[in-house]
Amino acid sequence: MKNNKNILIILCALVSVLIITIWFTKANKPSIQEQVSSIDLQAKCDTQAKKDFNQNWSSPSGGISDYNYKNHYNTQTGKCYILTSGVGAGGENYQLSDAFENGSYIALCSSYTVAPEMNSCDYPNSKKEKFDKVKFDNFVKPYMEN
Helix, strand or coil: CCCHHHHHHHHHHHHHHHHHHHHHHHHHCCCCHHHHHHHHHHHHHHHHHHHHHHHCCCEEEECCCCCEEEEEEECCCEEEEEEEEEEEEEEEEEEEEEEECCEEEEEEEEEEECCCHHCCEEEECCCCEECHHHHHHHHHHHHHHH
């Protein structure tokens, strides 16, 4: 009788763990509607980022001739970010911005071979800092990954 009681207690514990596991899995899984919405928002972000890049970055300037961009719809902030980068004989330029804000930037980092006094990075709520690509990349990371 005692063995049956122990088996019953173990069985109840296992069923409880199973129920909690199933509930937790379903509670943290986005619904189909949320997944479709996220895909739609990413597609809108892609379209806007391409438009922003073509309007503001596709032409060479300041000796920087090779511009590229990456974009990302950040689900945590609900914003579309565009990260532009340009390199050339004149230097290098990196900018993070909201693709829907039309040219205003969140962070800007530039290094010019012809004007070293302009080599700096500009971040929100801070003074201009010395050009540091690693620091810029670390600053940009959370915007472009969530």
